[in-house]
Amino acid sequence: MVRTISMFLVIWVALAGCAGSRSSSGTFFFIQMSDTQFGMFNADKSFEKETAHFEQAVAAANKLKPAFVIVTGDLVNKPFDSAQVMEYKRIAAKLNPGIKLYNVPGNHDIGNIPSAEDIASYNKMFGPDYYTFSQDHMLGIVLNSMLLHSPQKAMQKASAQEAWLQSVLENTQNEKWQHIVIFLHHPFYLEQPGEANGYFNIPLDTRKKYLELFQKYSIRYVFAGHYHRNAYGQPGSLLMVTTGPVGKPLGKDSSGFRIVKVTPQAISHQYYPLDSLH
Numbered sequence: 327m328v329r330t331i332s333m334f335l336v337i338w339v340a341l342a343g344c345a346g347s348r349s350s351s352g353t354f355f356f357i358q359m360s361d362t363q364f365g366m367f368n369a370d371k372s373f374e375k376e377t378a379h380f381e382q383a384v385a386a387a388n389k390l391k392p393a394f395v396i397v398t399g400d401l402v403n404k405p406f407d408s409a410q411v412m413e414y415k416r417i418a419a420k421l422n423p424g425i426k427l428y429n430v431p432g433n434h435d436i437g438n439i440p441s442a443e444d445i446a447s448y449n450k451m452f453g454p455d456y457y458t459f460s461q462d463h464m465l466g467i468v469l470n471s472m473l474l475h476s477p478q479k480a481m482q483k484a485s486a487q488e489a490w491l492q493s494v495l496e497n498t499q500n501e502k503w504q505h506i507v508i509f510l511h512h513p514f515y516l517e518q519p520g521e522a523n524g525y526f527n528i529p530l531d532t533r534k535k536y537l538e539l540f541q542k543y544s545i546r547y548v549f550a551g552h553y554h555r556n557a558y559g560q561p562g563s564l565l566m567v568t569t570g571p572v573g574k575p576l577g578k579d580s581s582g583f584r585i586v587k588v589t590p591q592a593i594s595h596q597y598y599p600l601d602s603l604h
Contacts, residue, residue, distance in 0.1 A: 352590040355588065357394075358397075358584040360572065361574075362397060363401070364403055366574045373413055376572075380572055384421050388420075394425060394459075399551050400571075401429060411451055426461075429452045445470070456468055458494060464507060465503045465506045471528065507545075507547045510548070510550055511552050513559075518561060519534075547565050548567065
């Protein structure tokens, strides 16, 4: 019990001056979760561990009272599995109604090479696959990273998302956003923009095009998941943050979530393992 109290005190000190969803000064914090991925621990036979982890993460969020929680993809392990989807939604519904929840599609939610029909099925279950939201003076832009990573079966959808993003970014020039933040499942890169193509990043040609677009519109922050461990890249002005999983970890980083503090001047962040909250 002492350890639990100590960790929450550390978090509260780190967030001193934030008012959660009640901020009126442009200073607030949110929680990024990723890869709850119900079914991964036990090859889709059951999801007891995922249930325990997500319930713990949601309980922590209710205690901390962020402005919002965003889950950056792979909500489930087996696309469209009704039991996994229902369990994710059951626990997500425990989030305090005053805390907004934003879902982001991952490859395990719509398939590794999704069709337009797959994406439509996701839309029925979880809502739009790309959209914007705002919090105080921050604009959040959610992208469907599968339309960047593997769009072969949904080229029209990929083109539509790209045109939509271009329009959104153009419109930001007429608005006074302190921060514009991109959220998606796949990171554009883990550490360096020129790193080789792989399962865990966006292909280089597409990556280059989007990074140039972000540079044009002065985008400085991108938050992703997918890697099941933490990674950070900031070779220039863009900070690429890849966050470890609420569900099953694949590296040295334990299951956990990220707390992101937003002030008018900057965005800072810290990853907290779930086992540190015991």
